[in-house]
Amino acid sequence: MGHALIVEDDADSAKMMAALVGAHGFSAATARSLQDARRQMAMQQPDVVLLDLMLPDGNGMALLDEQDLIGNSEVVLVTGHASLETSIQALRYGATDYLIKPVSAKHLQSILSRVTRPSVLRAEVDHLLDDLRQSSCFGHLVGTSEPMRRVYEQIARVAGTSVTVLLAGESGTGKELVARTVHDLSRRRSRPFLAVNCGAISPNLIESEIFGHERGSFTGAERQHLGFFERAHGGTLFLDEVTEMSPALQVKLLRVLESGTFMRVGSTTPQETDVRVVAATNRDPDEAVSSGALRRDLFYRLNVFPIDMPPLRERQEDLPLLVQHFLQEMGQREGALKHATPAALQRLAQYRWPGNVRELRNALQRAYVMTTGDEITDQWLPRDVLVEPAAAASRREMLEVQVGTPLAEVEKRVILATLEHFGHQKERTAAALGVSLKTLYNRLKEYGL
Incomplete structure (x- = not known):
């Protein structure tokens, strides 16, 4: 049986959370102040601390500086609202997750189901570092170069938290392998890991695939379909080529990240989800924002913890x-x-x-x-x-584009010219353009080729 400490000055809220914690097999103690919390932790080391930020004798964050007391306890912040600042604050101070008041029983249950002492996660990272010295592998990744060691260091730092990760790098650099390694080192590793290539799904179907749909919501919807967010509940969802999402769908993704809720296509009933999102793009994120391929507000929400993947030539x-x-x-x-x-x-x-x-x-x-x-x-x-x-680069053809040409036409001409240059070798064409092979096939299908 695990032990939880609830640090909350509101007696009713503390009582309610204690009941929820007890219903999931944990013993529970409550503290109304920082001083009381220190006394409780000195008597019994908790497996998890539900920590309110606003307390009578100070800010709850002060406890996170006292590693001798709290260093081997999982810390979950309890806050009045979810925001980008909350995520960054949680990461900076070493908290692994946060709960929004009023506390959702479903969300709390998900957190309790994956409680793991920090020392266990640290031991797993140390084990991978030993493997790196012996076999040149770190999780699913191979390499001992300095650029890859920087990637490993970032993975080790972020895996134990719940914050969103944005992977940026050229096609073929191993972004999905990084996402899998982050998942395997996280508290969610016993739950699903699902990977979605946003550029490989038809624009007409992607919303249904990600959020699900109700029976009869559109022609051909003969039964209810659970989307990736529901199927990945409690685990990790990897959204590759996130810049290929339409602006309208990016708005809905932003809503899920901010509120933890979404609606299936054809439904008016909100669904709760507890999913850690790792997103990836083979474009430069800043350029994607400038060109309108990625909404600025979604970029800020995804870019809580960015990791840049080095190309093989580096x-x-x-x-x-x-x-x-x-x-x-x-x-x-x-x-x-x-x-x-x-x-x-x-x-x-x-x-x-x-x-x-x-x-x-x-x-x-x-x-x-x-x-x-x-x-x-x-x-x-x-x-x-x-x-x-x-x-060979010096012998490549040049493509002239008249000022004012629509971007869609420019993209089409560049793709077709590059395909012609490489003798219709699609894999090399996709690599040169910095897109996945599936994205190239989708574009060629749109052009009737």
């Missing part, structure tokens, strides 16, 4: 580790281990990899299949891939 020292990792995976799956020769590694290192780690994996997969022995040489590594950057 972590070249990780290339041999990635090659070894992918070939080991392929060998275990296919039943025949193969390795890259020094000549193959040298040729791979000559390329800038616009498609990043994803493109590297695909190139190795082809070479693995075509190699009959156990040594992968440079024979089956694509020649055009290896020749590209400096020399």
Whole structure:
């Protein structure tokens, strides 16, 4: 049985929360002031502290500075309203989540169901750091370069909290793997992790897929459908290519992030959800805001904890580790281990990899299949891939656009010209444009191609 300490000066609120906590199998103690809270924690270390900010003898945040008392307790702030400032404040002071008054029984139940002492989470991070030294892996990620170590440090810092994370980086840099690692190190790891590529779902269906719909809400809706927010309840929802959402849908996403509620398509009944959102974009977030692809207010709400993913060309020292990792995976799956020769590694290192780690994996997969022995040489590594950057870039065609051309037309002309330049190789076209392959296919479908 876990033990909860409720630090709340309002007797009725404290009594109500104590009853809710007790109904979920926790013993509960209450404190009406900071002094009383210190006394209670000295007598019994709580597993979780529900901490009101406004107390008669000071601000509740003062307790978070007393690590000898509260350092091994999960802290949940209790506040009168949800805001971006609350999220940032919770992260800065080490709180893992926050509750909004009046306290939702469903939200409190979700928090209690995943109570984990900070020392347990710290031990898991330490274990991953040991793995990094031994196997060059950190969770789902591979690499020991300085740029990746900065990413690992940020993951370790944010995973134990509930704040929203925004991942920015080129296509193929491993943003979903970061999201999965954040989930696996969080208190939500026993709950679902769902990944949604917002650019791969038809604009006509994406709202229904994310928020769900009621039976009969539109033609073809023959039964009720639960969206990703409901299916991910208690867990983590990864929204990839979030800038591909329409402005109208971005407004609804903002509402969920701020209020924790949404409505299914065709319904007027609000649904509560407790989901940690990790969003990602392969565009520069500031440019996406300036161009109107991302609402400024949604950007501020998503950008509570930004993580920038380095492209593969900025972590070249990780290339041999990635090659070894992918070939080991392929060998275990296919039943025949193969390795890259020094000549193959040298040729791979000559390329800038616009498609990043994803493109590297695909190139190795082809070479693995075509190699009959156990040594992968440079024979089956694509020649055009290896020749590209400096020399080829100077030979690329130029595209002239008249001032005043609609942006949709500019985008179409750039996509088609790039596709033509790369000989209709869609994967290389998508990599050069900085979009996912699914997004490219969607655009070509719109153009009737």
